[in-house]
Amino acid sequence: MPDSGSLSVKTVSRLAGLSAHTLRAWERRYGAVTPRRTETGHRLYSQSDVERLKLLVKLVEQGNSIGRIARLQDEELAQLCRSMAPERGSQSPLLQELERQEQKTDATAGETHERIGRILEELLDAIPGFELDRVADALTRARQTLSPRDFALEIIAPVLGEVGLRVSHGRMGISQEHLLSSRIRSALEAALEQLDRGLRSQPWAVALATAQGDLHEFGSLIGAVLCASHGLRPLFLGPNLPAPDFAEAVRSTRARVALLGTTPLPPGAMPLSYEEYLTRLDSQLPRDCALWLGGRGDIKLGALKLQHEVRAIATLELLDHALKGIS
Amino acid sequence: MPDSGSLSVKTVSRLAGLSAHTLRAWERRYGAVTPRRTETGHRLYSQSDVERLKLLVKLVEQGNSIGRIARLQDEELAQLCRSMAPERGSQSPLLQELERQEQKTDATAGETHERIGRILEELLDAIPGFELDRVADALTRARQTLSPRDFALEIIAPVLGEVGLRVSHGRMGISQEHLLSSRIRSALEAALEQLDRGLRSQPWAVALATAQGDLHEFGSLIGAVLCASHGLRPLFLGPNLPAPDFAEAVRSTRARVALLGTTPLPPGAMPLSYEEYLTRLDSQLPRDCALWLGGRGDIKLGALKLQHEVRAIATLELLDHALKGIS
DNA sequence: GGCAGTTTGTCTAAGTTTTGTCTAAATATA
DNA sequence: TATATTTAGACAAAACTTAGACAAACTGCC
Numbered sequence: 001m002p003d004s005g006s007l008s009v010k011t012v013s014r015l016a017g018l019s020a021h022t023l024r025a026w027e028r029r030y031g032a033v034t035p036r037r038t039e040t041g042h043r044l045y046s047q048s049d050v051e052r053l054k055l056l057v058k059l060v061e062q063g064n065s066i067g068r069i070a071r072l073q074d075e076e077l078a079q080l081c082r083s084m085a086p087e088r089g090s091q092s093p094l095l096q097e098l099e100r101q102e103q104k105t106d107a108t109a110g111e112t113h114e115r116i117g118r119i120l121e122e123l124l125d126a127i128p129g130f131e132l133d134r135v136a137d138a139l140t141r142a143r144q145t146l147s148p149r150d151f152a153l154e155i156i157a158p159v160l161g162e163v164g165l166r167v168s169h170g171r172m173g174i175s176q177e178h179l180l181s182s183r184i185r186s187a188l189e190a191a192l193e194q195l196d197r198g199l200r201s202q203p204w205a206v207a208l209a210t211a212q213g214d215l216h217e218f219g220s221l222i223g224a225v226l227c228a229s230h231g232l233r234p235l236f237l238g239p240n241l242p243a244p245d246f247a248e249a250v251r252s253t254r255a256r257v258a259l260l261g262t263t264p265l266p267p268g269a270m271p272l273s274y275e276e277y278l279t280r281l282d283s284q285l286p287r288d289c290a291l292w293l294g295g296r297g298d299i300k301l302g303a304l305k306l307q308h309e310v311r312a313i314a315t316l317e318l319l320d321h322a323l324k325g326i327s
Numbered sequence: 328m329p330d331s332g333s334l335s336v337k338t339v340s341r342l343a344g345l346s347a348h349t350l351r352a353w354e355r356r357y358g359a360v361t362p363r364r365t366e367t368g369h370r371l372y373s374q375s376d377v378e379r380l381k382l383l384v385k386l387v388e389q390g391n392s393i394g395r396i397a398r399l400q401d402e403e404l405a406q407l408c409r410s411m412a413p414e415r416g417s418q419s420p421l422l423q424e425l426e427r428q429e430q431k432t433d434a435t436a437g438e439t440h441e442r443i444g445r446i447l448e449e450l451l452d453a454i455p456g457f458e459l460d461r462v463a464d465a466l467t468r469a470r471q472t473l474s475p476r477d478f479a480l481e482i483i484a485p486v487l488g489e490v491g492l493r494v495s496h497g498r499m500g501i502s503q504e505h506l507l508s509s510r511i512r513s514a515l516e517a518a519l520e521q522l523d524r525g526l527r528s529q530p531w532a533v534a535l536a537t538a539q540g541d542l543h544e545f546g547s548l549i550g551a552v553l554c555a556s557h558g559l560r561p562l563f564l565g566p567n568l569p570a571p572d573f574a575e576a577v578r579s580t581r582a583r584v585a586l587l588g589t590t591p592l593p594p595g596a597m598p599l600s601y602e603e604y605l606t607r608l609d610s611q612l613p614r615d616c617a618l619w620l621g622g623r624g625d626i627k628l629g630a631l632k633l634q635h636e637v638r639a640i641a642t643l644e645l646l647d648h649a650l651k652g653i654s
Numbered sequence: 655g656g657c658a659g660t661t662t663g664t665c666t667a668a669g670t671t672t673t674g675t676c677t678a679a680a681t682a683t684a
Numbered sequence: 685t686a687t688a689t690t691t692a693g694a695c696a697a698a699a700c701t702t703a704g705a706c707a708a709a710c711t712g713c714c
Contacts, residue, residue, distance in 0.1 A: 009689070020689085021675055028691090029673085040682055041690060063338025065699095067672065068371065083374050130562075130580050133527050136520065144375065144401065175576035178536075178565035186516035193463065193513065194402050200460050209505075215542075235457075238505035249502035253457050336700070347700090349663060355702090356662080367671060369700060392710090394661065660711065670701065681690065 006036075007045040016053035023053070030070030032056055048074075055081060116146075116154045123159055127176050135180065139187045148191040149229035149320070152222045156184055157316055160218055181218075188221050192236065195228035205232035206323075207255040208294075209241040211262070211277045213270030219295045219316070220261035226320050230327040243277050247284035257290045257326075262297020274299045282306040294319055334372040343380035350380070357397030358525055359383055375401075382408055395471075398521045407471065443473075443481050450486055454503050462507065466514045475518040476556035476647070479549045483511055484643055487545055508545075515548050519563065522555035532559035533650075534582040535621075536568040538589070538604045540597030546622045546643075547588035553647050557654040570604050574611035584617045584653075589624025601626045609633040621646055 013020040026032040033052055035043040055077050060066050069077065119142045126134035142155045163180060166172035206227045208220040217239035224234035235253055237246065239261075250258050260281070262274060270277070274297055282304075285291060291308040293299065301310060313319045340347040353359040354370075360379055362370040382404045387393050396404065446469045453461035469482045490507060493499035533554045535547040544566035551561035562580055564573065566588075577585050587608070589601060597604070601624055609631075612618060618635040620626065628637060640646045 019675080022673085024690085025674070038682090042682070043689080063335060063341070064333050065335050065369075065672075068333035068365070130531075130576070132523075132562075136523075140400075173575055174569060174572040175536075175564050178568060179562075182516070182563060182565050186513060186520065189509070189513035190400070190402070190517065196459075196463075197406075204457075209502075235459075235506075236509060237502050238509050241505060242501060245501040248500055249457070346664080348665070351701090352663070365671090367701090369671070392661075393663095655714105657714085658712090660709100662707100662709080664706085664708100666705080667703090668701100670699100672697105672699070674697085675695085677692100677694075679691090681688100683688070684686090 007047075007050065009043055009045070012045045012050055012053065015050050017057050018053070026056075026066060026070060030067055032066070032070040052077070116142075116150075119155055120158060123155075123180075124162060127163075127172065127180050130176070130179070132179065132183070135183055139183060143187055143191060147229070148195055148225050151191060152188065152225040152229075153316060153320065156188060156218075157222060160184065185218070185221065188218075188225060192221070192225050192228060192234070195225065196233070199228060199231065199233040202231075202233045204235045204253040204255045206257040206259055207235040207237060207246070207250045207253065208259045208261065209237035209246050209249075210239040211260060211270060211274065212240055212242045212272060214261070214263055214265060215239050216261065216263045219263070220259070222316055223259055223261065223294055223319055226316065226323055230320075230323040232323060232327050243272075243280040244284060246281055247286075250289055251286055254286075255289065257292055258285055259292045259294055262293055262295040262299065264296055264298045275304055278306065278310075279304060282308050282310075292322075334374075334377065336370055336372075339372045339377055339380065342377045344384050345380070353383075353393060353397060357394055359393070359397040379404065398524055399471075400517070400521070403467075403471075403517075406467070443469075443477075446482060447485060450482075450507075451489060454490075454507050455499065457503070457506070459506065459510070462510055466510060470514055470518060474556070475522055475552055478518060479515065479552040479556075480643060480647065483515060483545075484549060486511065512545070512548065515545075515552060519548070519552050519555060519561070522552065523560070526555060526558065526560040529558075529560045531562045531580040531582040533584040533586055534562040534564060534573070534577045534580065535586045535588065536564035536573050536576075537566040538587060538597060538601065539567055539569045539599060541588070541590055541592060542566050543588065543590045546590070547586070549643055550586060550588065550621055550646055553643065553650055557647075557650040559650060559654050570599075570607040571611060573608055574613075577616055578613055581613075582616065584619055585612055586619045586621055589620055589622040589626065591623055591625045602631055605631060605633065605637070609635050609637075619649075 007015070009020045009023060013023050016023070018026075027034065033045070033049045035045045035049055037043060052074060055074075056066065056069065059069055059077065059081060064080070069080065072080065119138050122138040123135060126132075126138065143151050146155065159180075163172060163177055167174065167177050206224075208224050208227070210216060210220055220239070221236060224236040227234035235249065235255055237249055246258065246260075249255075258281070260278075267273075272280070278291075278299070282291065285308060287307070289308070291306070291310050293310060293312045294314075296314055299312075301312070311322070313322055334342070336347045336350060340350050343350070345353075354361065360372070360376045362372045362376055364370060379401055382401075383393065383396065386396055386404065386408060391407070396407065399407065446465050449465040450462060453459075453465065470478050473481065486507075490499060490504055494501065494504050533551075535551050535554075537543060537547055547566070548563060551563040554561035562576065562582055564576055573585065573587075576582075585608070587605075594600075599607070605618075605626070609618065612635060614634070616635070618633070618637050620637060620639045621641075623641055626639075628639070638649070640649055
């Protein structure tokens, strides 16, 4: 029985460093610890009770309120204790930021998943009632807690998928969709800008766009975030870009990859079919620039004779992997 | 709850280095941080709140005014902090102070105009060569030096006008235009979000959108920024919104004004003409909601018999004035 | 330079919540 | 019997809340 010691109130009070009165009050009011009892009602504290109490005392001394932390699990207490530790005085903001990023990554995998689930739920829950505050909060929180890559892949992509479904089933209005899209786009752009600031002076690596008439920009935008996450400086040219302009941009910036986002579109939505668009793009693109197709656009590559080798990358996960390969 | 510390006002005041009074004033007046609350109303600060506050304190000490920086995003703060830092270290505090005073006084009214001119030039100069870094810097600087209203009216609107001219004259490529638009939009959205955070809990005042088929969103977006600057909470629904959805959104949010952004478009660009669109919108809009038309769309109002009184507001300056009237 | 208006830190006042401490009476232990 | 522990409840200090006042400093403007 290593952990079932039988320490009395007085002993524990001395060991943990608080009065017996307080000790009992903490138990009565906040359930800070729940020692075993003798048949006659006397408390029997264990060694781990003492440890827990010591931790609580320490945290309270650091300014936490006992009523708020008393019911936390041991693990949560330990974590809180760790996160309270860095109380170094005047650090440069840069260092602070780095530290914060470290803190982010040190969340364990399991927790991350749970958190992602919560954020997803929160987002999808807040949309129907125009609760933009909650949406904004959830997005901000997600962007602060997760890496840009995870933010894009684990939060934004699923949300967009679900939104698409709901809209097509009539379970979500177009105005709600627009509102959410707008917020999501601005969050993605902020993430992209943030990453991009770290890639200045780097050469442009991947140019992204969608074809003329294709207004679905999110695929490319997430693609750009992924590129930047892998250290490949993206040139996000937005949706609806004519082939000559795409080629010209690639030429001017000497990007190594041209990534065209594609979507299954009804015929006639685009002034040129994907096949026609690709033919033109192919002929005007520099020789040493790779041509990638992202997304699930309906394209018959077989019939085309293109100079560039074309690589089709259907999903964002595959793109993530492909980028890992060339970075 | 990984990041949801339970720090009290007092603790945070000690950690961040400002008085509890000031801390609350910053929250009340500028929304510098928004801690969670207990059921009884006591504030619960998180560790990241503390980080943010430390940053704010530092920036305020360096001469920034809290009212201007309190609502900036965390990253913007970090960036601002970095950009304030450069020549520190070897200088005496006295010299720093003198320098700061110089910097302050040299920003007189007359120079605001000159500064606007410089930023404009910088922007238009950096675009042709894909110098996105300079573009981003200029935009960030503009957004930090100017009020959101001035930023939108004095910088963004003229730039967009000039860009439109250049594109139509073939003096600017479409890819450059897309790149710039994307940055501008994200800057405007950031400004909007920043303002919006100060308007939470306010009722929705103005709903903005453009008609189905009209993809020009900048007018409405700037309009939204103007609304927010005047304390009128905007609901920016984005471009390309069908009339029923517009009306539904207005109904759900009880917005007092529906503002439709319009543009002179070639016939056939929109599935419904403005006249048809307006007729539908008019019939579905709540009675007590005003209907405003922004921009220079070509609309024959005379022939229409609408229930709502329609107010046409051709320019952003006029909109600014109209908003002043109802705020 | 002087003047009106805004910004901002500080403070007061009155009321609520949290929390450590204590009392009283009953029971247990040694 | 003397000492410890139990419960329930009382109490007050400390801390927190909001609303508003106020003056110093800063702003833009003439």
